[in-house]
Amino acid sequence: MDKNAEFYKYYMELIGIARKHIDNRNFEISLQAIASAANVAYKYNQFYTDLNLENLLIQISENVVKFSFSNTQNNVRGRKKVLFYDGFGLDRRGISIVMNKAICENGYKLIYVSPLSSKGKQPTLSNVLERYDVTWKYYENRNSYLKSISQLQDIFENEAPDFAYMYTTPYDVSGVVVFNSLRNRCFRCQIDLTDHAFWLGINAFDICNGGRQLSACIQHLYRGIPLDKMTRLDANLFVDDVQYQGLPFDDTSRFLFSGGSLYKTLGDEEHVYYRIIDYILLRHADIKYLYAGYGDDSQVKKLENKYPGRVFLIGERPDFFQIMKRCTIYINTYPMFGGLMMRYAALAGKIPITLKHNSDSDGILINQEKRQIEYDSFENLVTDIDKLLSDANYLKEREKLLEGAVVSEDCYIRNIKIMIEQHKTEFTYGVIEDVDVNKLKREFLERFSYEDIANAIVTKRNKSLWKCFPKLFFYRILISLIKRVRSKNDTV
Template sequence: MAFYKISGIKRYQINLTDHAFWLGVDITDVNIEFRSYGLNLSEQLRNIPAEKNKILPYYPILSAVEFQGFDFDVKGKKIIFSGSTYYKVLGDGLEFFKTISKLLQLDENLIFIFAGSGNGNAIQEFIKKNNLEHRFFLIGDRYDLYEIMKRIDYYISTFPFTGALMTQTAVAAGKPVFAYVNPKSLFNDLKDLFYKTEEFQNIDSTEKLIETFSEVHRQETVRNFSEDPIITEESFAEVLHDILNDKNPLEFLGKREKVFNSYKSFNSLMIESENLYNPAYEKTVNIYLSHWEKFKIIPAYRSQQYKKLFKENKIQFLKTLYYQLTNKI
């Protein structure tokens, strides 16, 4: 409201989290996006006029914190690394971790390290269920990420939600990056952040990711980018100066793509992540919804109840199934 009331000056919005929901389409005169996905989202779904939108990719501020070490042995191991808040990797039925498990099967000397925080119950259960206690390590939030990146061998960008700054940090450290971007998840497309090189490529399936990783892993030496692909602080300042003078020098990055399907996919993944892995959501549902209300509106709860009834009382199972199919529940 304060921003809306300001008059007599030009108002700039930096859309740093371009996938997020926010109010106030009309409170800004210039909207600065960091990639074309955000630009398309703003034009197609937020209805911000095209002439208001500019593009300026950001650069990572690399931590100067000294390496804090690991509390497990990495001698003789090849390290796959990734990191984010946990919600970014909990959707799509834990596809991210299933893919990591398949990568670890390629070589017994491969280990996986994940930095981040959140509700890790599902991750811990996955590690235990797949007997990965000695090959899959959660190290929590770390402030020495750049130093960690220098000591790992491969970086896997998170999915179903990507981590842009983490990926940039991995590239800055000269590490090979594997970035999976489903055609319906353009919110994971980070190529605009690396517009200075054609060498940064997206991978369009987890099967292809595993195949590409295997090929790189078999090589004795890993080829790094032939040039620095990230915008420099100086170039960032120059482009920002131009934007403040009503120019848009990186307009060529604004490739037009339909983003509605990606928008729907993002929403579905967020709902899945919240419904299945957020303890606060589960607590709220248990407090405010009756047994039958949960049964009617929450598919996962209904599935659990069916399994329980089938084991304990098959006649009641059949009755319940009948009532649901005939819409009497």
């Protein structure tokens, strides 16, 4: 399969469908096509924005959303309202908890908005925010895009916030349509959570906040975001007292730990991440290996077969920080690193061993170059790991270098206030230099498949597109049925 040709075949057809139905004022089908195109572009990830899609969303915004509240209304009210639009609606993943807590700690009235499907499923967030002044709002996100837009419009109209955060998926057409229309009505901040990949919403913010040099490079040089619309602020880390659930082996064992979606360990032909683990397990017989996450586990299973009783794969765990504190060394994923896990490792005082992949991981930790966590080659990395695992004093000295490597809670709370009041932070990017993203793109292309196209387009929410792509819908349904049958057989 020519992956590029296959991508553009579907992508351009989706754009054509979207244009056609905007002209016919059938905005629901247009939104389905745009959402599908954006999702496919996110998985393909050979470019970072598309003005064709953004202009189509502007047209829909102008036709569908009409607000009456204004900044003048906000300015005479007194205490500021901050609306946090969370298109994910997850509980413990990401930075939603620390951001919303910081907003509340600064004395703002918080309106937290998330999908109806998340209602009652965010116990940790609810517990953290229960002592603050928070209004919880929900919108329907499983059926019509237009219905989501209408409900979000009502929330904004009724609450009339002064400041609004957009924290959402790369293909959230409903959120983008509404935020496009909020210009000059409230100040809008996009949280660039997916800074390495395609996302929608280039017109939906007044400032775009990232956390590392790669964010700045792609925002400015590849997405075309002006420098005066870019802010920088890393989140502090949320750690609660969730009960430790134990390990699938003796707690006194020395072990390597990694976590995150397993796709981050795939995409390079040599499977370098798994070569690292294999090297360590082969040379250090007392070391075990634990991975917490979901996804394609084919390479992990190979290690399980080679090292029986020493390799363990578990799902995502709420007590992962407790696991982190007990591990010997944290091994960062490769070719895609995990920035949040990297910070948690540093906070736990565990070295996040990181094989450099161009400049992707630069600037994740404060003064990162002083922490001695990155390696330019496989050989240098494994040589140092040998020493770290063989010399306890050397390991302790290296762990001391991690002190102060992550943003403190007080610093983060202070900077959230500066962002809301002054639309900037205490942190800057400095000189923005071009980063070579070609290797990253090649690895995304290596993983990209026909199934990615099918998964992006064929969803319940995009059901009106079946007439345009009957073969794709049939393929996706068939694959789903096959997986269900296999799953049932595995449990018999």
